[in-house]
Amino acid sequence: MCQLLGMNCNTPTDIMFSFEGFRRRGGITDHHADGFGIGFFEGKGVRLFHDDKPSADSPVADLVRAYQIKSENVIAHIRKASQGQTSLANTHPFMREMWGEYWLFAHNGHLLDFYPEQGVFYKAVGSTDSERAFCYILNSLRSRFPEKPDEETLFAAIAALTAEIRSHGLFNFVMSNGDCLFAHASTLLHYIVRKAPFGKARLLDDDVMIDFAEVTTPNDKVAVIATLPLTRDESWLQLAVNELAMFQHGDIVRSDKPAEPVYMSTEEGLAIARAVGVSV
Numbered sequence: 001m002c003q004l005l006g007m008n009c010n011t012p013t014d015i016m017f018s019f020e021g022f023r024r025r026g027g028i029t030d031h032h033a034d035g036f037g038i039g040f041f042e043g044k045g046v047r048l049f050h051d052d053k054p055s056a057d058s059p060v061a062d063l064v065r066a067y068q069i070k071s072e073n074v075i076a077h078i079r080k081a082s083q084g085q086t087s088l089a090n091t092h093p094f095m096r097e098m099w100g101e102y103w104l105f106a107h108n109g110h111l112l113d114f115y116p117e118q119g120v121f122y123k124a125v126g127s128t129d130s131e132r133a134f135c136y137i138l139n140s141l142r143s144r145f146p147e148k149p150d151e152e153t154l155f156a157a158i159a160a161l162t163a164e165i166r167s168h169g170l171f172n173f174v175m176s177n178g179d180c181l182f183a184h185a186s187t188l189l190h191y192i193v194r195k196a197p198f199g200k201a202r203l204l205d206d207d208v209m210i211d212f213a214e215v216t217t218p219n220d221k222v223a224v225i226a227t228l229p230l231t232r233d234e235s236w237l238q239l240a241v242n243e244l245a246m247f248q249h250g251d252i253v254r255s256d257k258p259a260e261p262v263y264m265s266t267e268e269g270l271a272i273a274r275a276v277g278v279s280v
Contacts, residue, residue, distance in 0.1 A: 002108040005076040006174040006225035008181040008247035012070035023055040038076035041178035077106035089126035099148040105134040109170030180248040185239035188269035201231040221250030
């Protein structure tokens with residue numbers, strides 16, 4: 001299945017350690033070879049990079065690595081196509097403007113019979129269920145709220161829309177406006193919050209280790225969200241099935257979780273993905 005990566009921090013942070021392991025899943029340690037994308041928020045702006053080639057050997061991914069961009073919110077995606085051809089138009093993350101700020105969205109899953117009416121404000125450019133879902137969320141929010149609502153109201157509205165869309169199938173996603181990051185799990189989505197005292201970590205997909213104590217300050221707090229854990233010697237947590245979490249300043253500040261949460265194993269999640277044709 002597709003792979004998601006997100007980062008939310010309380011200070012601009014370099015995501016390259018996580019990205020190096022993540023990009024290898026696009027053709028070396030896994031088979032997601034239908035393109036990749038990564039977006040970095042910087043102030044009100046966004047640096048967005050897409051390639052319809054595998055991320056493991058993409059010159060665009062090499063450029064991102066050389067850039068060493070620091071950001072408080074990052075979203076990346078490696079694509080295994082289930083709907084829509086392999087093309088730049090179908091490559092995540094997708095970006096739109098709403099309420100005077102940019103929004104990024106990336107999806108891992110498969111939505112059946114999801115063809116909502118074209119909205120007034122946003123229309124899909126490509127042919128994926130993912131972009132249709134993103135446009136539907138934004139159209140619904142902007143129609144309901146001409147101006148940006150408070151965080152509690154916004155979170156409740158996104159939670160309701162998420163519940164509606166996930167009735168059509170698998171709907172793992174990450175979405176950010178540069179201030180906070182929303183993450184939802186239908187099956188598999190893991191996260192870790194790194195804070196003082198910082199330790200060492202080694203990538204699962206590459207023989208690379210980092211000592212976070214050497215590249216952070218005691219006040220730093222960094223949340224990394226990924227479909228599957230990226231390191232072998234850290235304790236990653238997992239979002240429950242059908243849980244929506246809102247990350248801000250490097251931690252979860254709001255959560256909509258089932259009363260009796262269920263946590264899916266990696267084997268179960270991959271089996272479900274294979275069953276609907278988003279993994280082989």
